[in-house]
Amino acid sequence: MKALVLEYPFTILVAVVVILVSISIVITVIKPELIPRIQIETDVKYVCVQYNNSKINFQNLKTVIYGFLKGQCNSFFAVLEEGLSFDDIKRVVNEIDEKIQVIEFQRCSLPETNTGNVYVCCKKFFGIGEKINITRREIKNSDVLICG
Numbered sequence: 001m002k003a004l005v006l007e008y009p010f011t012i013l014v015a016v017v018v019i020l021v022s023i024s025i026v027i028t029v030i031k032p033e034l035i036p037r038i039q040i041e042t043d044v045k046y047v048c049v050q051y052n053n054s055k056i057n058f059q060n061l062k063t064v065i066y067g068f069l070k071g072q073c074n075s076f077f078a079v080l081e082e083g084l085s086f087d088d089i090k091r092v093v094n095e096i097d098e099k100i101q102v103i104e105f106q107r108c109s110l111p112e113t114n115t116g117n118v119y120v121c122c123k124k125f126f127g128i129g130e131k132i133n134i135t136r137r138e139i140k141n142s143d144v145l146i147c148g
Contacts, residue, residue, distance in 0.1 A: 048073035
């Protein structure tokens with residue numbers, strides 16, 4: 001009689017373990033990469049106007065770059081309060097959109113063809129107090145040019 005009393009909780013415990021293992025296997029097989037992320041687009045046009053012709057820190061510059069990549073800003077000029085490297089720009093652009101390439105460029109003018117890329121002109125590091133200019137054409141899939 002005592003064996004029957006222990007048989008039911010043991011059966012329930014085994015069933016719970018089997019269910020948990022099967023759920024974890026299903027989650028690892030599906031993987032989060034296959035589930036699309038929900039893209040929420042934020043309107044930052046006001047930020048581009050607000051920080052234009054001013055001193056700007058790195059966090060606010062990230063917001064401005066977001067505006068350029070989403071086609072909300074077309075021309076921007078500011079003085080940097082913090083140093084900015086080519087790798088910083090690359091990391092920010094990849095956080096916003098992984099498909100966009102960041103390319104070093106040797107002249108401060110937009111290329112003739114538009115591929116939706118970001119071009120950084122003429123140096124790998126922009127120091128504190130340097131002026132930075134960001135431009136894009138007012139067309140779909142326009143390139144973004146960042147010049148120092």
